[in-house]
Amino acid sequence: MGVAFAKTPKGQAEITSKTGGLTPRQRRVLIMIDGKRTVDELRDMLQSDDLQHTLGMLEEDGYIMAASVTDSSGASQKLSAPLPPITAFRELSGATDPLKLQQARNFMSNTLNAFVGTLGNSSLLGRIEQAEGHAGLRALYDEWYHALVMSREGKREAEALRAKLLLVI
Template identity: 35%
Template sequence: MTIHYKTPKGVGEIANRSGAIGQRARRLLILIDGQRSRTELHALAGDPDFENSLAQLCGAGFIAAAPVEPGIVPPSAGTPADDPSAQDLQKARNFMINTLRAYHGHYNKLNLIKRIESSQQRAELEALFGEWRASIAENRTGLKRVDELASQLRAVM
């Protein structure tokens, strides 16, 4: 039996929506958990073009497949989602990006958003904290909430 699982690139696509895949393939990517068989995925997806969507995800590196023998635990995705500190880092990145977009829109502060997205270590994210805080405070509503938001972010970091 073959089990499909998300690669780190696939986990990132779920978290950040790059737009690199279509809606059907994204729906399938969300369903892939490293536990379900191909048959179960096909039934759940309800995608008439299931095989093509699966091939697209494999070809783009969002998922990988591994043979699994009965009684053997399926492979882990080997993703940051397996590591609690990496999960906290991802939560902090998401919080920073979401608040920037909420107070400045999707097209402002893109340089800062890209640097936040690309940060792989807590120290890199910490280095961007001051710039993030100043950006939130540039907005009148953000200025009123900057201390509260900074506190929430620190709790995650």
């Protein structure tokens, strides 16, 4: 199954006006989105390790939206209802689950130590350990992801690690 994104009116306006403050990389991805190409096709064309993160940012900021889904047979179907954002955090229940919270905290710390190392990330590691609840960890999510994709080994695994973290954070 593949998802194809289309530009929203805000995304169309950004192409001509360049007022949204997008980075060259984000702008390039926005330009390539046409409502027909799936995420996998975009990944092949753009050769990027953080495409999912860039698409999530563009979607959350209202530049793009999911337009259609392609099934395993290759048939494309328009969406009748919007899909949840690709970088959406899961819904939290009213009570904090200490097990999930510790899993998320450990996952973030362990992946940083394994793929980036403690040198240069001790500040982030400290803030992860001190974060108050899921909201505190979610506030550190972008910084965690950025640290991963800035390392050679982390860049290769960033997409899979991001998906795993979103299950517990």
